[in-house]
Structure formats: structure tokens, C-alpha cells
Amino acid sequence: MPKGYIIVRMTVTDPDTYRDYAAMASEAMRQYGCKPLVRGGRHEALEGEARPRNVVLEFDSYEAARAYYFSPEYQAAIAKRRPAGIGEVVLVEGAD
Template sequence: MSAYVIFIREKTNDPEELKIYSSKAPAGLAGHPVKPLAMYGTHEVIEGPQVEGAALLEFPSFEEAKAWYSSPAYQDALKHRLKGGTYRGIIIEGVSIESNKK
């Protein structure tokens, strides 16, 4: 079953660290079955506090999403994202089409 990684950027703390993250993050995706669905585009907060942006990544499974997040290449990039901004990150398992029909 598909899983989704959601990153919400609440605040930028250091734009230079985010630039480093942006240059390293693509290498962290290599070799992982990931499909970027949304990447910090136009957004509107409809509930809760304002945010600067959000990203949504699709993986074939919860385990694949966790493996990507824990991978050495992504962890190398991650340290710069965490220095560069205040984020929330979530991995959420999708639902099957069959369960939606019930």
C-alpha cells in the first residue's frame, strides 16, 4: 500500500542551509522508488497556523518511505534542512481503493 511523506516548512531560519539542502536532497532520492507529488508550490492554509510551504512525496510502501528517510544520503542532506528551517515531517500510509468502497 502506498505511503506518503509530508514535510511542512513552518519557518525559514537560515536560507543558506536550505540552499545546501536543496543541492544535496536529489542525491538522497537516487535509488528509491519515490514520486514527488507537490513541492512547495502555491498553497492556502485552510486550518491551523500559517506555513511557508509543504512537500508531498509518494512511496510504494510505508517501509520504503522509512528506508529513504533513514538512508545515509538523505540523512546527509537532512541535517542542512533542519538547520535551515523549522519543519514538521510525517509518514502516512495510504488507503486501498477497496477500503474506500466500504
């Protein structure tokens, strides 16, 4: 079964509030079997516009990643994050 990935590209506008979001999101990740592959770090725009915060989360399946995203725990974290950053979040199914 292919793995599921959530890819986040974010520009943080309120670091203190975003830090609170990250703590809430980390707890939800633990609950839903997430393996963070990328959480920030050095980056370089090779094509197009880049954002300064990049995250790649791995789950056992597309469905597991979707369950995490729509969980009550992560939805509460999203409510905290929305005023603290601007960006994109994409759910992707991995290759077999």
C-alpha cells in the same frame, strides 16, 4: 500494497543552506524511488497554522518511504537542513 507518503511542512530560515539540503535530498529521492507530488507552490491555510513550504513525497510502500528517510544519504541531508528551517515531517501510509 498501500503507498507510503512523507509529508513535510517547513518554514525556511536560511534559504542558501536549505537549497543545499534540497539538492542532497533530491539525489536521495532518485536513489530511493521517490515521486515528488508537491514541492512548494501556492498554498492557503484553510484551518490552523500553515507553513510556507509544503512537500508531499510518494513511495511504493510505507517501508520504502521509511527506508528513504533513515537512509545514510537522506540523514546527511537532514543534518544540512536542521539549522536552515523549522517544521514537521510525517510518514503516512496511503489508503488501499
